[in-house]
Amino acid sequence: MKQTTKPRVKICCISSIEEAKMAIIYGASALGLVSAMPSGIGVISEELIAEISAIVPPGVCTFLFTSKQDVKSIIEQQRRCQVNTIQICDYLTLGKYQDLRDAMPGIALVQVIHVTGEESVKEAVEVSPLVDAILLDSGNKYLPIKQLGGTGKVHNWDISKKIRELVDVPVYLAGGLNSENVTAAIKQVSPFGLDICTGVRTNNKLDEMKLSQFFSQIYYSSFGVDEVQNFRE
Numbered sequence: 001m002k003q004t005t006k007p008r009v010k011i012c013c014i015s016s017i018e019e020a021k022m023a024i025i026y027g028a029s030a031l032g033l034v035s036a037m038p039s040g041i042g043v044i045s046e047e048l049i050a051e052i053s054a055i056v057p058p059g060v061c062t063f064l065f066t067s068k069q070d071v072k073s074i075i076e077q078q079r080r081c082q083v084n085t086i087q088i089c090d091y092l093t094l095g096k097y098q099d100l101r102d103a104m105p106g107i108a109l110v111q112v113i114h115v116t117g118e119e120s121v122k123e124a125v126e127v128s129p130l131v132d133a134i135l136l137d138s139g140n141k142y143l144p145i146k147q148l149g150g151t152g153k154v155h156n157w158d159i160s161k162k163i164r165e166l167v168d169v170p171v172y173l174a175g176g177l178n179s180e181n182v183t184a185a186i187k188q189v190s191p192f193g194l195d196i197c198t199g200v201r202t203n204n205k206l207d208e209m210k211l212s213q214f215f216s217q218i219y220y221s222s223f224g225v226d227e228v229q230n231f232r233e
């Protein structure tokens with residue numbers, strides 16, 4: 001996928017209608033709604049996910065983060081939560097992506113790849129034709145208690161860049177982003193989208209000042225990028 005000079009922004013770990021409204025006002029193009037996970041601080045109930053999802057205006061995507069690995073449970077979860085995008089944070093063990101597509105036409109599928117090393121490149125390239133987007137994060141699904149996101153940690157962006165260049169679907173970059181490193185992230189990886197949780201929060205609550213700084217930084221980062229011509233070709 002070609003580089004993106006002005007990335008979309010997904011604000012994650014949304015935990016109330018007020019947080020959703022704040023993120024949208026500042027310019028979020030997507031909201032991340034985290035359902036049951038083996039670890040992490042961003043989890044909310046499916047009832048609350050459905051409530052938040054219901055007030056999101058057209059043009060803003062609602063991502064359901066799921067740790068479920070079988071398609072039947074994922075389909076049931078989407079029906080309960082009424083989101084328009086499913087973010088699969090682990091890998092599928094029962095069923096196929098096509099089963100999800102058949103059961104949920106119009107619902108976008110995003111597969112998370114936790115970037116742990118060069119092996120992540122193969123993983124991303126193999127899964128990319130089956131999904132609508134890839135999200136590169138810093139979790140570790142091999143730990144005794146899996147970490148599937150919200151780590152606040154940066155991974156190796158050289159690998160992320162390589163993945164972005166090799167796959168034909170949009171790539172979101174996640175993991176430890178904040179207003180201080182986002183310019184470097186955009187320059188180095190040029191992802192389609194940015195995903196942030198910890199970097200815009202204080203004591204687990206969405207922090208308006210950090211949110212504002214993050215969006216301002218992205219706005220300023222998009223000036224002076226000399227690859228715009230490239231993108232237009």
Ligand SMILES: O=C(O)c1ccccc1NCC(=O)[C@H](O)[C@H](O)COP(=O)(O)O
Nearest residue numbers: 012040041042148149150152176197198
């Ligand atoms: O935040 C959590 O508790 C969480 C747990 C398991 C999967 C996802 C989770 N959060 C949502 C995200 O995927 C984050 O937006 C992403 O990992 C980036 O997080 P951060 O490094 O904290 O910005």
